Amino acid sequence: MSTTASAPAPPGPAANAPRRPRWLRHARSAGAWGVGQLRQARRTPVTLSFLALVWVLAVVTGSLLSGPTDPTDADGVPTDGLFSHVAVGLPSLQQGRWWTVLTSSLFAADLVTYLLASALLLVVGVIVERRWGSLRTAGVAVLTVLLGVGAGLGVIALAGTVESWSWAQLLATSVEVGLTPLVVGLLMAHSAGQTALWRHRVRLGVMAACLVMVLYGGQVEDVLRLSTAAAGWVVGVTVLRRFRAASTTARVRTSYRETRVLVAVVLVASALGPALLAFSPASDGPFAAQAYVYVGPSALHIDTPRNISDFLFALLPALLVISAALGLRRGRRAAWWSAIVLHVLLLLTGANFMAEFLGFAADNLTDADLDGYNLYAGLGPMVVVPLLVIVLLVATRRSFGVRAPRGTYRRLAATVLGALAVLFVLFVAVGTLIADQFDPVPTFGQLLLDFPLRLLPNGYAFIITPDFEPVTGLARFLTDWVGILAWAVVLFGLLRSFVRSESVVRDEDTARARAVLADHGTTSLSWLTTWDGNTYWFADDGRAFVAYRVEGGVAITTGDPVAPPGELAATIAGFLAFCARQGWTPCFYSTTQAVKDVTDQLSWASLQVAEETVLPLGSLAFTGKKFQDIRTSISRAAKAGITAEWIVYPEAPLSLRDQIQAISEEWVADKALPEMGFTLGGLDELKDPAVRCLLAVDADRTVHGITSWMPVHRDGAVVGWTLDFMRRRSDGQSKGVMEFLIGSAALDLQQEGAEFLSLSGAPLAQAEPGAHTSGVQRVLEVIGKTMEPVYGFRSLLRFKAKFQPVYRPMFLCYPETAVLPRIGLGISHAYLPNMTVREAVRMMGQLS
Template identity: 40%
Template sequence: MSTGIEPRPEIVRASTALACAAKRWTAGAPITIVIAATTAVATVTVHALTADPDFVEHHLNLSISALSQMHWWTLLTSVVVAPNFLVLSLSVVLLLLCGVPLERHMGSGEFLAAVGIVAVLGAIAGLSLAVSVDSFDEDWGSRLGTSVVFDPAAWVAGVAMAASASMPVLWRRRIRVGLPAAAIVLALFHGGLSDLVGLASIIVGLAVGRVMHGPVDPEDAVAGTRRESRLLVALIVLASALGPVLALVSNDAAGPFGVLEALLRADPWTAEEVRAVCSSAAQSSECRQGLFALRFDGLGFTVLAVAPSLLLVTICDGLRRGRRAAWTSALIAQLCLTASAVLNVAQLHESWSELSDAGVQLDGSYLIRAAAPLLTPVAVALVLAFTRSSFTIASPNGAARSAMRSVGLALLTLGTLYVATGSMSARTIAYVPELAVDFVQRLIPSVYLQWFEPALLAGEFVPSWMYQWIGVAFWVTLCATVLAMFLRPTYDDEPDDARRARDILVRSGGSNLSWMSTWSSNNYWFTPDGNSFVAYRVVGGIALTTAGPVGPRQDHAAAVRAFADFCSDNGWTPCLYSISADTRRVADALGWNSVHVGEEAILDLTSLKFTGKKFQDIRTSFNRATKHGIAAEWTAYSDVSPVIRDQIVAISREWVADKAMPEMGFTLGGLTEMEDPDVRCLIAIDADRTVHGVTSWLPVYRDGEVVGWTLDFMRRRSTGFGPAVEFLIASAAVSFASEGFEFVSLSGAPLAKSPRTIEADGLSATVSSPDPVEKLLDAVGRALEPVYGFRSLLAFKSKFQPRYESMYMSFPDSAALPGIANAVGRAYLPRMTLSQSAHLMWTVARSRATKRDRQ
């Protein structure tokens, strides 16, 4: 019986699309789906059959007591029965996100074997490790003894370690450094039973991978290229920085390095209570304890406690880029942390000795736990010392001085504000020295304030919010300044680099788009022999090239390899953009990934004839131009009269205003690029000297001679001659043919494809290029179509019946794709404002809504 209520079409479409996406994602991973389904069914069934909410934890999840009582079934049930439905949901998501790609990579049989071995042996090894803890740390051991485990992340991490044995070198190194570093940090700072099982599972997984695939080539084990060494060191420092944060935010940190959590969660005191205690016994330990507790009271102090960790996270970005200043800063930070840990141990030892002399029986393991945090900064400092040669990039000229000025200014401004506020509250300047000292103490993270006597009672003369957050404001400024310094690229350009590049381009030639490398927005790298160069710009750590290498064709492969080494030395990821099929083959030979990013339309002038039905629109544009008295006139934009120039500028501004978006750059030139005297300009002009359209053409050189021309700039007056652009392109082609040139390139159409496939280049669409990336780029092209019309542009060019050549983007590391996407977007739209971004999203959304309504 129909209810008369039909689901909304957009909901049906969205549900169908989601189901199709889920089906595509899970294809080829039956074992993962079975494990996820078994976990869901088993969890729901067990919870439905028992009313005891603790039944699963007591009887089915893994624990030390369970195995001591010979409950061996928990090795299996702890894998598939979750303690509650929230944990079940998170587990299923984890399996779908991580288990599916792992199974695809390993194959179902190998994946199933790895899951079984890692889950069982990892659990047994983890529990054995937990039992051994009690022999040297009773407090930690007692907490582990009452813990239970249901953590699919443990065996997933172990299986990932096993799978890494057959992964490409880059991913193998990252997994084999990142996962163990994270596991060690969790075990030491959080110290739960699941953390120890996770650490043991990772070790077991490493052994399983060795058994399945044999030992790894020693040269590929960990070290690798200088760029990879930097990344791995940054991961290690990052893991050490996040450990204290983990201990602070955790409510049940039990690990040996988790003393920070206990230190910062003391019982709260009020200012009145402290004042009352200290007024009667100013030197008592109770007074000191109260003063100390006030320094930890409030969210601001909690944030301030992890400020050093946040600064280290910022420094990690500089380490990733190979900055010498980042290496020095990280080493100094580790030495400071080591010194602070030594002072903390010394202070605790003094207190422990005083109590022991008084006859109080104390557990010596607490002193051992207090000394344990010494190990982390010492180990990280040793790693930094041994990898010093990987960090050789100096900061840009003046960057360090500018950063120091910014930090000094922030310090002076905040200090003045703090002292002035306190003095006005006290109605006297008598406390200025104490307020100045107190301000300095506000900058020190709470855990280190125990070494200093407070200058003033907390909140004595300044508002509570300022007392808590003034230090946080300084550290945020410091982190932002340091990050800005690392984000500034280091260039080593010479004043005549642009002239050298142009000379090489004229002498040796390049691709049809290579003249764009002469534009002012480029930087240049030259081969050691000076015969080739690559034009590039650095955006967010991505060295984005303008087409491929320029120089003798036989040297292109060596140039690409040397440019990649140059980028690695500078901490950048190279990305060859808008390259030809030949250059892509060079990149593929290096093991790089390649993605199809557009089509170049080319007219061969030797056989050019605008005859036949296919060229009806072109002939019509000629006939209409003759009827309206419009002629095509060659000129140079730099030499045109002011009247003509003003018209061209007005036409360009009208086009930009109509888009309500900024004019695109990068591989799309504008009026500035037309100023080049070597660029030819063709205008459609009538008898009244009114300009109806304009195109610009870039020369293409081969062996010192111009052999073709590439279309760059094209605009038409909205109220003028309609087919002005068709008329100009056809007129230019006829003119170039009469001058004896070989071809005309109508340039590329970004994010658009011709009807033919890229197999015409002799390359497979899937060679080192994952299909999802191609699909993502297609989706971006469709989304931007209402605004910039890339596909419409390609369709317009098809009127001239050109042949097509694919353009590619090649890069060495697929993990850099998000950064590459950001770099390409910022290169094309470097001056996009927030309002224009909102307009772009609104236009895309409106276009999609209109399309759905039409369906």
């Protein structure tokens, strides 16, 4: 997939037809999509009917805005009404209202909850019903709710027997409504039919989220959501065996990946739970006190007016922990140290808060004031949770050994210190100018000493109190946002450092790769592995290697692995294990059917991304009507005195090299985008002495066109050649010069004993468009059509068809569809690493 230019295809009969307006094309596409969705809706009657019932009941009963309610008597005491008859809880069952186990799933607490729960139900229900069918979906939903709600109420009843447990007593006297337990249970049941990877992700994510809600939110619905999720898991495993996904025949996910994901999930859960309490006044879970450690006491005062800066500062500790978790998922050693430092600080902060609260309680509160509340049980999570996280991190430290490129954290430190210096000067200078807007008015020295305090989250004023406070909007803006901006620099720098990868290519690695390539480089694109920008992974025995580059945490290979016959699968497995240790997502790009066959055994996904055109040379002769264009071009060149001349670019006369460079620069200047790289060669790739160039030269030594050819080896011998670089002059005298050069190369190399020529691949083009029916493949076809005005890949494929080649698909093989957007961004950056905003605007102008 390395050809970089093409002759334009002849215009068809509709070439001059007026183009429809862009808005009309979009409107027609949207209309077609809408019609398709309506047709699909007929396959999910249970989900849509249930959703309609929920909303009809909400409107008819007046529950839409604030949920079902109970009326009050003259004294303001609630009486039995709709809420008491549909909400579920121990009091409802004790009063004989057994139907509430099901009716509670028909209502929600308020309009926002109705909207969010309905969206979740629509997504999950449609997916499940399309797979299982309507009757089975309805049956599983009812069974899961009955088992889950029943089990949850049983746990609440059992916990309620502990009279000293105030949270359990609160649950035992509460009733609630909600749709989300049904949705979560259905999703967990459906996970049994997913692939092993997605089954693991769904179960881990759902159970972690439900557990966080129980521990920190602590409402009846939170408990029932967790129990229904567990019931859905059991139903899926025991009842829905027929719908289980086939197990993979081979697994390459290692303990490194499993451990990193688990630790990252634990950290995110430990941070999100307490952080969300800053936005929720109804939080009674057993770990609710942990919010004081993450958010700070003052930020939890819901009645205090707060602006966006207060919320951002309240979330700061959680954001830092989450950023460390993202680095841990990639196996980064620096993220491990960051997490350790953060949780040590949280541990010390929690211990300080706990000591303050216990001291206050001892001096001011009696047993009657506490009303059975156990201070040690309630405040203990402030210390226990950070301590347990530290223990987990220490126990799993061997899984986090990936280091950032040399100098990464020196640059990060310099950036942070520079930002702090600028903010410090700004804070002191502006603070001095508006000193009268603080109470009391600070001195210059106090402003100097106050700056570090403004970097602490405002909730931590409980520990350290500034000497002065702002009294005007401008002063508050200064004191609030100087810290937010400083921490934004830190967060951005940390996240960026966690995705940076070190790609050190040593000369000896390139020499080793060329030696292996000479023996085992049997695919037509193998020579691309020698280009600049590639990094090499070698097998332990040194007889195989993979060329790759890392973009945004994605390891993108350049063509097939180079390996001896019979060792391709082992080479792929070794490379995948290497990527797992480094925390990268691997993908094999521009690969052949052989690699796809191996990754299919790993249950990977694949897409056809190009079509390679191969010209067998055994008995090639440009005779017959189908080669008329080729013969005509060769004859035209002969009449014009143009001959084909082989050169090696570094050894060619300067006059020829200057002309080649001028032709290439003219071609690049014509394009809306810069010259693409990665698998598309340019002038730099011509400098390789092993690459041969064929020029179209006239009697005056004027170069009219150039092609370059890369060798293909087998057992140490060259058996074929691959077309890479194609350029021709833009004047009318060069018509047909590409056909002449390729045809001449085929005949010359046939005489030398070559077995085949590869005319390389055309990205985003296929010999039979529409042959693949997958949704992602159709998206690629649309992208190919959109990019055609800029690079003409489809025209290139039509041009190569003149030589009557054999077509071979080229694939992108990747672990799962979920990572495809990241892979797409990585490949785009590999092709256009230096594209500017101006060039992007030019491209969009040509595409519109």
